[in-house]
Amino acid sequence: MSKKVLKVRKxxxxxxxxxxxxDKSISHRAAMLLGMAPxxxxxxxxxxxxxxxxxxxxxxxxSLGASIQRPDSTTLVIEGAGEKFTEPKKVIDCGxxxxxxxxxxxxxxxxxxxxxxxxxxxxxCRRPMNRVVNPLTLMGAKIxxxxxxxxxxxxxxxxxxxxxxxxxxVASAQIKSCLLLAGIFxxxxxxxxxxxKSRDHTERIFNYLELPFTADRLKYTISGGHLPKPKDLRVxxxxxxAAFWLVAAAARPGSFLRIENVGLxxxxxxxxxxxxxxxxxxRENVDEDEYEPSGYIEVQGGGLRGTVIEGADIPNVIDELPxxxxxxxxxxxxxxxxxxAKELRVKETDRxxxxxxxxxxxxxxxxxxxxxxxxxxxNKIVGARVxxxxxxxxxMAMAIAGLxxxxxxxxxxxxxxxxxxxxxxxxxxxxxxxxx
Numbered sequence: 001m002s003k004k005v006l007k008v009r010k011x012x013x014x015x016x017x018x019x020x021x022x023d024k025s026i027s028h029r030a031a032m033l034l035g036m037a038p039x040x041x042x043x044x045x046x047x048x049x050x051x052x053x054x055x056x057x058x059x060x061x062x063s064l065g066a067s068i069q070r071p072d073s074t075t076l077v078i079e080g081a082g083e084k085f086t087e088p089k090k091v092i093d094c095g096x097x098x099x100x101x102x103x104x105x106x107x108x109x110x111x112x113x114x115x116x117x118x119x120x121x122x123x124x125c126r127r128p129m130n131r132v133v134n135p136l137t138l139m140g141a142k143i144x145x146x147x148x149x150x151x152x153x154x155x156x157x158x159x160x161x162x163x164x165x166x167x168x169x170v171a172s173a174q175i176k177s178c179l180l181l182a183g184i185f186x187x188x189x190x191x192x193x194x195x196x197k198s199r200d201h202t203e204r205i206f207n208y209l210e211l212p213f214t215a216d217r218l219k220y221t222i223s224g225g226h227l228p229k230p231k232d233l234r235v236x237x238x239x240x241x242a243a244f245w246l247v248a249a250a251a252r253p254g255s256f257l258r259i260e261n262v263g264l265x266x267x268x269x270x271x272x273x274x275x276x277x278x279x280x281x282x283r284e285n286v287d288e289d290e291y292e293p294s295g296y297i298e299v300q301g302g303g304l305r306g307t308v309i310e311g312a313d314i315p316n317v318i319d320e321l322p323x324x325x326x327x328x329x330x331x332x333x334x335x336x337x338x339x340x341a342k343e344l345r346v347k348e349t350d351r352x353x354x355x356x357x358x359x360x361x362x363x364x365x366x367x368x369x370x371x372x373x374x375x376x377x378x379n380k381i382v383g384a385r386v387x388x389x390x391x392x393x394x395x396m397a398m399a400i401a402g403l404x405x406x407x408x409x410x411x412x413x414x415x416x417x418x419x420x421x422x423x424x425x426x427x428x429x430x431x432x433x434x435x436x
Contacts, residue, residue, distance in 0.1 A: 006395070006414040006425065008402030009383070011432040014248045014255040014301065018427050022049035022074060022235040023263050024420050025173070025201045026292065028057045028099050030076070030233050032107065032181070033209055035061030035068065037080030037230040045076040047235035047261075052419045053097035060104050063088040082227040087114045091153070094120040096348060096390075096419050099174060101152060102132045106178035109141035110185025111158035119153040123390055126151060128346055132178040135166045139182055139190070163188035163224060170343070171196040171315040176220060183222040184211065192220045196312040199267040201292070208233070208291035236263035236294035240319045240393075241421045243271045245431060246299055247323050248400045250280035251330040255301030257431070264293045270317035272297070274324060278304040278331065306334025306377055314340050322397040325355045328375035329364040330404055338372040345370075348416075349389040358386040358398055362405060383407030392416045396424060403432060 027049040034043045048054065050073040058076065062068050065081035094100040101118050108116045119125065130150035133143050142157040163186045168175050171194045180202055183190025197218060206213040209228035214221045242259045249257035264286050272282055281300040286293045304327055309317065317324065321341055328336025344351040356368040361384045365376040383405040388395035395414045402409025417424050428434065 003413050004415050006399055006411045008399050008409045008411070008428070009434060010405060011252070011403040011434065014245065014252050014257055014403070014431050016431045017258040017260060018245065018430060019260050020237040020241040020262060020427070021051070021421055021423060022047040023238040024049050024051065024054060024240065025099070025199060026205070026235045026263070027054040028103065029177070029201055029205050030235060031058045031061055031068070031078070032103060033205055033228045034078040034230060034233070035064070035066035035080050036082040036107065036184070037078070037209070037228045038082050039079055039084065041079070041230040043078045043080070043230040044232045045078065045235060046074065048074050048076050049235065049238065049420070050074055051422055052095055053100065056093065056095040056097050057100045057104070060092045060094070060100060063090065063092055080227070080230060085111050085114065088116050091117045091119050094118060094124060096121050096124055096416070098124060098127055102129070102174045102178050103181055105129075105132055105143070105154065105156065106136065106181035107185070108156045108158060109136045109139070109143065109182050110161045112160050114158040116156045116158070117153060118156070123348055124152060129154060131170075131172070131175055135164070135175070135179055136182055138164050138166070139186055141182070161186035163190040165191040166193070168192060168194045170194070171198040173198040173202065177202040180206070180213070180220060180222050183224055184226070186224040188224060190222050190224065194218050196315055197267060198315040199265070201265070204291050234290070236292055237261050238420070239263050239268050239271060242297065243320045243323050244396050244400050245427070246271065246275060246282070246297065247327045247330070248403055248431075249299040249301050250275050250278075250282070251304050251327065251404065252301045253303055255299070257299045258296060260296045261294055262297055264295050267316050270313055271320040271324070274307060274309055274317065275304070275327070277307045278327060280304060304331040306331050306336040308337045310337070310339040318343055319393060322351055322355055322393045323400060325359065325373055325375055326397045326401045329359055329378050329381060329401065331377040333377050335377070336375045339369065340371055342371040348391040349394065351391065351394065354387070354389045354391060354394050355397070358394065361386050362401060362409070381405045383409045385410045385412065388413045388416055390416050392419045392421065396421065399428065
């Protein structure tokens with residue numbers, strides 16, 4: 001198995017115009033929901049993210065009988081199999097994708113008498129699944145975990161589910177989405193509440209595909225027995241991928257960056273709010289809003305200062321916290337404090353421990369807590385050999401740090417970047433002239 005490294009040196013400027021790959025969260029949901037649509041009509045998804053994670057979801061839906069063709073890498077032509085799912089002949093491999101496993105579990109749980117099994121790579125099989133298995137069980141699902149502490153592999157025997165009212169104790173788009181997907185196949189209404197608002201891609205696509213769904217603040221209700229309507233769907237660029245370049249440009253005086261066709265969903269633009277709070281010069285403009293707002297972002301480099309990221313703001317920047325930790329290190333003054341982010345402990349890796357170790361390796365003063373980090377602005381960072389820990393967001397965050405280091409930054413095992421951002425090295429070269 002390849003274990004590539006990425007070598008990065010200081011860049012005097014970050015300048016140019018790019019488009020980032022399609023939104024990962026929306027790509028997952030598009031493949032699932034249109035794969036669940038009734039057969040007979042075709043839907044076309046454009047801008048699909050051809051990453052390993054999203055391709056695992058596509059293959060999973062194909063294994064359930066959905067017809068999915070790829071005329072090019074970012075286009076899916078889908079005929080759903082929602083009223084006649086077929087029992088998968090093989091174990092469904094979700095790779096490294098927690099989104100695939102947790103959301104597809106909701107679909108499989110409601111397929112009466114159909115037997116299936118979900119597994120993943122070593123990292124995914126260590127990640128907690130009880131957070132979705134337990135509420136699905138309350139709906140009548142029959143799921144058994146072969147791994148320790150409720151972890152995958154997971155065996156599923158589909159049953160006739162019944163709608164429940166579930167009050168989630170954490171704001172998690174994956175928990176919410178899993179239960180709402182199960183609710184499509186359940187008798188009666190399924191109601192999910194959450195303590196703070198998490199990203200709302202599922203709610204938006206439910207409405208767009210005309211499912212009987214309502215959202216009332218933090219309460220979400222789906223009525224069972226109806227399938228999504230086949231429709232064409234455009235996936236905007238992923239702001240979580242854009243975040244790496246936004247931080248790089250904002251922290252380097254004299255830089256100018258424009259990112260086009262990027263998603264500007266308000267539950268995902270927390271990264272912009274925090275960069276503005278840190279002193280970044282950012283302009284955004286929504287130019288399309290069919291079901292998901294999208295447009296362009298422009299950043300003028302000028303330097304950053306420390307800030308505090310905590311509480312209700314955490315769910316909407318959970319994926320951007322590694323690069324925000326780097327932003328704290330690149331700031332010219334202050335301390336950046338991240339709290340209430342214990343969720344980072346159970347991502348692709350323990351992101352709190354991973355970022356603390358890597359930032360210390362490059363000379364940054366860091367204090368780590370059970371639920372976060374405190375990062376002191378560094379006058380100088382030094383190149384070092386650091387680990388990705390098999391985590392795409394850690395790898396890319398450290399690559400951005402490398403653009404500001406004295407000497408050379410070497411990031412180990414960067415194959416993982418393919419799980420969310422194929423083409424990252426090409427965009428690095430385009431904006432800085434290096435990284436290949």
